[in-house]
Amino acid sequence: MPNWVDEVEPMTFKGQIAVPYTWWVGDTGSRFLEAIRDQATFLGTRCPDCDTVYVPPRKNCGRCFTALDQWVEIARRGVVTAFTIVRANHPLQPVKSPFAYALIRLDGASVSILHLITKDLARLSIGVTVEAHFKEASQRTGHILDIDHFQII
Amino acid sequence: MDNIAIIGLAQTRYERRKKDKIFLDLVYETTTAALDDAGLTIDDIDNVVTVSNDFFDGRTISGMAVGDAAGAYDKNISTVEGDGAFGAMYGAMRVLGGAGTTLVVAHCKGSEGDTATITNGMFDPIYQRHLGINAVTSSAIQANAYLHRYGITEQDIAMVSVKNHGNAKNNPFAQLPMDICVDDVMTSKKIADPLKLLDCSPVSDGAAAIIIADEKTAGRAAKPPVWIKGMAHCADEYFLGDRDLTNPRSLRQAAQKAYAMAGITDPFKEIHVAEIYEAFTYMEPLWLEGLGFCEPGQGPSLLKDGVTTMDGRLPVNPSGGVLSAHAVLVAGLARIIEIAEQLRDTAGARQVTGAGMGLAHGINGPCGQSHCVWILSKEK
Numbered sequence: 001m002p003n004w005v006d007e008v009e010p011m012t013f014k015g016q017i018a019v020p021y022t023w024w025v026g027d028t029g030s031r032f033l034e035a036i037r038d039q040a041t042f043l044g045t046r047c048p049d050c051d052t053v054y055v056p057p058r059k060n061c062g063r064c065f066t067a068l069d070q071w072v073e074i075a076r077r078g079v080v081t082a083f084t085i086v087r088a089n090h091p092l093q094p095v096k097s098p099f100a101y102a103l104i105r106l107d108g109a110s111v112s113i114l115h116l117i118t119k120d121l122a123r124l125s126i127g128v129t130v131e132a133h134f135k136e137a138s139q140r141t142g143h144i145l146d147i148d149h150f151q152i153i
Numbered sequence: 154m155d156n157i158a159i160i161g162l163a164q165t166r167y168e169r170r171k172k173d174k175i176f177l178d179l180v181y182e183t184t185t186a187a188l189d190d191a192g193l194t195i196d197d198i199d200n201v202v203t204v205s206n207d208f209f210d211g212r213t214i215s216g217m218a219v220g221d222a223a224g225a226y227d228k229n230i231s232t233v234e235g236d237g238a239f240g241a242m243y244g245a246m247r248v249l250g251g252a253g254t255t256l257v258v259a260h261c262k263g264s265e266g267d268t269a270t271i272t273n274g275m276f277d278p279i280y281q282r283h284l285g286i287n288a289v290t291s292s293a294i295q296a297n298a299y300l301h302r303y304g305i306t307e308q309d310i311a312m313v314s315v316k317n318h319g320n321a322k323n324n325p326f327a328q329l330p331m332d333i334c335v336d337d338v339m340t341s342k343k344i345a346d347p348l349k350l351l352d353c354s355p356v357s358d359g360a361a362a363i364i365i366a367d368e369k370t371a372g373r374a375a376k377p378p379v380w381i382k383g384m385a386h387c388a389d390e391y392f393l394g395d396r397d398l399t400n401p402r403s404l405r406q407a408a409q410k411a412y413a414m415a416g417i418t419d420p421f422k423e424i425h426v427a428e429i430y431e432a433f434t435y436m437e438p439l440w441l442e443g444l445g446f447c448e449p450g451q452g453p454s455l456l457k458d459g460v461t462t463m464d465g466r467l468p469v470n471p472s473g474g475v476l477s478a479h480a481v482l483v484a485g486l487a488r489i490i491e492i493a494e495q496l497r498d499t500a501g502a503r504q505v506t507g508a509g510m511g512l513a514h515g516i517n518g519p520c521g522q523s524h525c526v527w528i529l530s531k532e533k
Contacts, residue, residue, distance in 0.1 A: 004173055005172070005173075010172045010173070015211050017211060021278070023278055023279065025279055029279055029280075033279075054395070056279075056280045056392075062390045062391070062395065063390075081298070081394075082294045082295070082297060082298035082301075082398060083294060083297060084290060084293035084294045084296075084297050084345045084346050084347075084348075085345065085346040086290055086293075086344075086345045086346075087342075087343035087344060087345060087346065088342075088343075088344050088345065090269045090270075090285060090287070092269065092270060092273050092285040092287070093284075093285035094283065094284065094285055101284065101286055101290055101291075101293075101294055101345075102294075103294060103393060103394045104394075105394075111392065111394045111395045112393075112394030112395075113280075113394055114280070114281050114284060114286065114392075114393060114394055115284065116284060126297075126298070126301050143283070144279065144280050144281075144283050144284065145283055145284075
């Protein structure tokens with residue numbers, strides 16, 4: 001059988017979909033992002049049954065399937081529970097490599113929040129204490145990147 | 154559970170870029186090949202389950218677009234948007250529910266989109282997606298946590314790449330058969346610590362199909378049926394930070410349920426071959442721990458001790474695994490197909506001698522949020 005590419009020109013067709021979305025953040029998420037924007041603080045929700053404190057806050061506990069309505073103020077400091085130092089670049093990454101993605105358990109929270117560590121990567125290890133560095137108040141819009149990065153203490 | 158079986162199977166060769174085949178070609182090709190394999194025609198099929206993902210296909214309701222190529226005209230068709238092992242489980246449920254013979258067909262062309270962008274889309278749009286996290290970087294977090302917790306070295310997990318790419322040399326369907334050594338993996342391009350290029354599965358194009366039938370229909374299949382003895386899936390929490398990434402608890406539960414269903418009390422003794430969804434090297438030992446083949450943290454020892462190599466007591470990923478071909482969504486179905494080939498004694502140069510009972514495994518969601526475990530047997 002002859003090779004098809006000898007007989008037919010291989011053609012491609014570029015897509016043009018962008019599919020923009022505007023997601024409502026919801027009441028729970030809005031409260032969390034508002035606290036970041038206006039006070040540079042973190043809020044979580046506590047499960048009345050198992051005491052798990054979720055950051056970002058959830059409306060129901062995944063483990064107990066209980067509705068959460070207790071709000072808890074969470075520290076800006078916490079410990080790194082897992083991380084990776086990223087060596088490759090991709091347009092969706094907000095900063096150039098090398099930088100780290102870290103799961104950070106903030107003091108007062110039971111679970112870890114995902115964010116960026118951009119400096120002192122040589123000092124980064126599991127268990128290290130980090131602190132949130134927020135953007136200037138005038139630049140904060142109620143966005144997860146209002147937290148500029150976490151800094152190793 | 155009633156006796157049901159896989160009676161037909163087919164897959165494409167997996168390639169980095171299939172220039173000559175569109176989705177419809179892949180689906181039609183594997184569907185017709187699976188029917189031929191079973192000795193059936195499309196008229197014998199009562200239900201069609203397609204497996205696809207809208208982001209990967211770049212179209213809305215992607216399952217509907219391949220219906221004609223899957224022979225679904227005038228039949229019921231539904232789609233599982235997730236790994237093929239889960240799609241196959243839904244197909245098996247159709248058969249158990251009395252709906253008749255079921256075709257399950259999965260397709261993916263990773264070459265046509267941007268996998269990093271597409272897998273970024275599986276993360277929460279408010280809290281995570283803007284950080285640019287994707288399948289590789291999230292898995293690197295899990296890998297790092299796993300290595301740190303148990304003192305596992307990067308060389309330990311690199312051995313999985315060496316083994317599986319080596320196994321792939323015996324698999325004509327594999328994309329990346331390679332003769333490599335641990336040092337090749339260690340010196341390959343750094344992606345996200347501790348993962349290097351050869352710790353990661355490739356971007357692949359391909360498709361796979363199986364036909365599942367009840368005992369009566371299985372009796373007139375062209376080839377020996379492969380009996381489904383157990384299957385189960387279980388999900389963990391969605392947010393990475395909620396989970397202990399070093400403890401695949403949802404896999405443990407899925408495995409226990411599947412073993413109980415199959416009447417397995419000692420999986421290490423009773424299972425002869427396993428195909429595990431290792432999209433990254435570290436996943437193979439971690440999932441083997443979750444499957445109960447060893448204690449937590451002991452996964453790498455199974456390979457170091459030669460247990461999981463082709464001549465070991467429990468060969469794992471004789472096909473070369475997901476590291477050697479990773480058509481997303483198709484890959485779980487490919488695991489089932491490899492085990493079925495092993496149990497039919499048709500696996501050629503990669504045949505595990507005396508394989509009577511095998512395990513196939515699929516994952517869904519970031520870092521193995523959900524796991525699906527299949528127990529297949531030569532004997533009814």
